[in-house]
Amino acid sequence: MKRLLMSLPLAAILASGCSDSDSKPDPVDPDPPNPPAPSLPAQLAVQFQPVDHSVGSWKFFRATFTLENQGTSEIGNNGWKLYFSFVRRILSEGEGDDTGIQELTKQGVRIALADNAASGDYYVLEPIDTFKPIAPGEKREISVLISDWAILKADAPAGFHIAFAGEDFKNVAFAVPSTVKLDASDPKQTTRFEGDVMPVQTASLRYDENPSAQSLDLKARLLPTPRRVEAGAGEVPLSGNVFIGHTANLKGEADYLAAALGDVLNASITARPAAGGEQISLSIDPNLDVTGDGVRDPEGYQLDVREGSVKILGADASGVFYGIQTLRQLISPQAYQAASKREGRLTQIALPEARITDAPGFVYRGMHLDVGRHFQSKETVKKLLDVISHFKINKFNIHLTDDEGWRLETPGIPELTSYGARRGFDLAEAEMLHAGLGSGSDLQDGDLIRLKPATPQKANAETPPAYQGFETATLNFVGKGSGYYTTKDFEEILKYATERHIEVIPEIDVPGHARAAVKAMEYRYRKLKDLDPAQAAAYRLIDPNDTSKHKSVQGYTDNFINPCLDTSYAFLTKVAEEIKARYAAAGAPLKTIHAGGDELPALNPNVWWQGSPLCKANPATKDMDDHQLFNHFFTRWNQIIKATGAEMTGWDDIIHNGLTLPGFIPMPWSNVWGWGREDDAYKYANQGYQVILSHSTNLYMDLAYNKDPDEPGYYWANFVDEKKTFEYRPFDIYANATHDRMGNAIKPEDLASKVRLTAEGKKNILGMHGLLWGENLKTPEVVEYLAFPKVLGVAERAWNPELPEVSAMPALWGQFTNSLGQYVLPRLGAYRPVDLRDELPESVGVNYRIPLPGGRLIDGKLHANVRFPGLAIEYSTDDGRTWTAYTEPVAAPQKTLLRTRTLDGRSSRVTGLN
CATH class of the missing domain: 2.60.40.290 (Immunoglobulin-like)
Structure with a gap:
């Protein structure tokens, strides 16, 4: 420990x-x-x-x-x-x-x-x-x-x-x-x-669970796994002058490939319109049929590496981009490690000969990031976007607003960020939101809390935080409770994502989870009421005389937008119009807006709006109960979103109360085993809704990896690790219901009455995403630790949603873990975000979670293994003063310590033998 x-x-x-x-x-x-x-x-x-x-x-x-x-x-x-x-x-x-x-x-x-x-x-x-x-x-x-x-x-x-x-x-x-x-x-x-019968993690428990090492063929080394790989016997070298030829509509993809290759190869790499004779060529066949069923495969590609050249043919530009990502994965981890310092880049790299044909199983392969609870800089978001695009994720749901913060500058309503993006010591919340989640303005000024530690190391008791687990610094003000994206920042993010064929889905979470907006608009009202009463009230979101009493799961009693006020819809209209303007300025498609809608507390004893005099005075709402008011709100909010040309997605809570919204795309999330909503996603799909799977038991990446006190994260729905995401069954989630969140076995009969997915319903599953909520995301390193390698399981399953029988999963899991240990994570440890315009700070590597080793003494000898075979194991018999590489069973005392070591020099937390 x-x-x-x-x-x-x-x-x-x-x-x-x-x-x-x-x-x-x-x-x-x-x-x-x-x-x-x-x-x-x-x-x-x-x-x-x-x-x-x-x-x-x-x-x-x-x-x-x-x-x-x-x-x-x-x-x-x-x-x-x-x-x-x-x-x-x-x-x-x-x-x-x-x-x-x-x-x-x-x-x-x-x-x-x-x-x-x-x-x-x-x-x-x-x-x-x-x-x-x-x-x-x-x-x-x-x-x-x-x-x-x-x-x-x-x-x-x-x-x-x-x-x-x-x-x-x-x-x-x-x-x-x-x-x-x-x-x-x-x-x-x-x-x-x-x-609670779930055991605390130990070295012995890990030793019993860890898979064996195995050698992998080329197909198994790639993530997500391509549909078909025909490996050749030779190699194609890249060195000297490398020309990338492209058709006119693929200049962006060619420039991206040139930059990516330049990060790992010391050579002259030039992208140019195809003229013949280029070593690498990019082109599109709009009728490309990868699966051979006579139907075009959107986002599909064909990658040929043979006879001295590389050809990438895509069904569209996205397909070409994904062919590029597979090409990058053909480069050895050793080449990436050598390039971790630019002067170390090799002058020649060798690609294995292969013919790869591939296409995704789901059109929606996503990641969700909450920046409302803790703000993440545009640089952090851009790096994350580039890394997830490397694994062919194509949707990014950014949760921009919540009770604790509003993170998007909105021209015309400056108070949303001048007030609603700030937290600090302000008991009356006269100028900012109160401190929350243990943070205000990180270690900087602006929150009226003085004498904070000067650096994360000081906040961590003078120990440099490694962020390979819990760090004391996260209790001592490390964490961006304050911050927002300017219009320029957000447009940069949109451009960056669009280059990587990622659709950004902005989320405005209403009518609950809206405290930052509500309080900011009350601040605006106070500021302007004596100067310009009309403007002061223009975007007011509450009825000041509302006597309704409610408390959210997070303990908030004042975080609802009132659905009976015209000013509530004026506010949402203005926000939606400004979002649309950001997309137009960035040249990015605005296809979808996430409408929020989650976690209003259950009625009785809670009251949502029945105590509002303005609701009773409004002829349109005076006779509505709370559920009807909720439905009224989302009918209007849907119309506002559609007026931008976008469709509405949101948490499935939106349709819990009998509302029918044609075109609405629900994200069912609350499938906790035993809570009663396990089959919601399949109900909606069978009814004809297109559904994005968001199941908390397997896809909430902010949940702690396991029951180890030093693991950061929540665990209200489950403990979630990369095995949970990798073994997730989109079309039969009940096969994942082996144990409840307390570790108790679930009997098949407990779920026998739950709705199953029909053949027609299966066609309505658009895809899935991994979700990263922000309460514990206090640094970029914590973001990466909780996301990786969990999101790699999401990427694999979203690309390949069809799985063999459950009995075949141990072999598939063993292959996946060996791929991570031998190929994927060593590359990730030396990963450079592709930076075409020098807009990112120098950054090498991703702070993925390094698994603790498993180990036990057998007949006085240390036997050790690791979850991702290929990562190194080290042991110490002198309380961590010196470390020795473990290669085979060796005589050792009971007090031996273990750790996992990566090629980039980082190590896991230290564990003892139990």
Whole structure:
């Protein structure tokens, strides 16, 4: 297990000279530099530890907050308040049952929602009159009951900051370092409740599960696997002067190939209109029939590498582009590794002779990225787009808005980003959203939280974060809670994606998950109401006299757009028109807009809009119940989207309440085994809807890889790794339902009554995508860690959705894992995003998750293996001071440590033998 990192004392941060004025300017409306900080009345550090999940069964668990006084004077009840973000609900005083009662008062503290709105995940812990002072150097445990469970370190509360009474400390808070402690060997800390039988990951468990090494033919080395590969006996060298000939409509693809080859080959590479004699030629046959069924295959291609030349023939430009990606995969991993430094590029590379014919099984092969919860820069998005295009993914659903942030500049409504793209210490939310998910303006200015660590390394207790698992830095303000794309940024992203034959699908999540928009429009109203009342109200999204009470899954009570207001639709119309303008400016096709629609809390006890006087006063809505109001909203929203020329897709919640929307493309997601909606996707497809599979049990890539406390991510629907994505069965998801999310076996009869896909329904499955939600995506490295290699399983399955019998899957899985270990991941570790216009920073490699080795002692000898055969294993018998390559069983003590090593020099987390 990775050693627990110790907290960095606040005194050390002070001594480092780090203040807000030392940090880089915030890219989002930065505050003026702060004056020097006054002497702080208290210096505190916090450690969180889940202690006992057996206390409240599945309802709640006991944890401790350990407050450490790191200053020179005692900490009393003198007006300090400790703020933090926590996605779990902290039980109210006196709440609980026979096995545990919340008793904070006895401990001299209270904990409550912190902001004025009392909405979301933002808490405050403060002393009351009976609080016993904490002496210098003393540690004080506060025992707390918390809903659900916290079995991973990433579950810990984050973003601690302290505020003090007095004019010197008005409207500012100070960062407090925090850590989390979790003992993987203690079942009370790692077992959610008595029904949780899923084991914690161990070296022994991995050893039993890991596949054997095997040699692979050419077809098995390529990802996604082509339909047909005829391997030749020779090679085609590329060196010296390499000319790429192309037809007039393929200049972009030829330029892309020239740039990609130039990244790995030290040669003169030129793209030019085809004139004959070029070593590489690109062309289109619009009637190309790859499958041989007499029907043209869109996106299909034929790649011929033989007799000294390379020919790529596509059914269309997309097909040519995918032929280029397969060609790039014919280059050896060693050549990519050599090119990780540009001066190391080989002067000649050899391509194996082959004839490859290929076409995709699904037209929709996608990836979804949430940038609402944590913002990702345009450079991060562009790199991700290039890498996923390498594996023939062609759709990118970008989740631009949510409760915690609005990420797209919208001309005419500047408040959406000047306010709605900012988070920080603002309890009244007068100028920005409150801090959430443990982050504000990352480690920069602009969020009124001072004395944050100066660098990610300082946030990580002076240890450089490797982002191969949980890092303490993610508790200590690392993470872009603030940020947005300017119109120019977004147009750049659209152009970049279009070059790579990726359709970008913008998502505006409404009417729930809309808090950033709602609060921004209230800010606009306050700002303009005395100057221009008409403009102030023009885009208002709520009825200020609405008495409806509801709480979302994330704890928000004020995140709904009102469906009875003309101004709500004026707002959506303006947003849709501006999105259309971005696509037009970028020369990108706007085919689809994602309408959101998910996670309104169940009615009773929640009320959506029945308490709105304006709904009752509107003749069109006065007699509607909440479900009818919801349907009314999406009927109008659909009309607005269609007016842009786009079609509407969205979460399948949109049609849960009896709404029929011709042309609507649902994305069914909530198929958690045992929750009752396992068959929604097949119901819709059988009814005639075209469906995009989004099943959380297998396709939510933000869910943690496995039950290891050091794995980042959520796990509410399942643990999801690359095996879950690879073995996903689009046409028979019930075959994937072997165990529930707690590790209990599922009986076939439990799903016997569920709807199966008909032959006609099967034709309506457009495809699938991997989804990456943003709550835990606090750095680009975490994005890559959670996406790769999971998205590789998505790419394989979306290209090849038809699978053999379940009994044949172990062999197929073994082939896939060997392909990753021997070919795919070594190339990925040295991958350079193709950069035709020098618009990206220098970047080599993807921070894919490196699997921990499996191992056990047998007759005193260490036996070890790895999930992706081909990756190196190392062991240490001196507590990690020195490491030795493992090649065969070797005598070793019980305290031997193991790690996996990659060609690019990175390593996995360290594991011990259990």
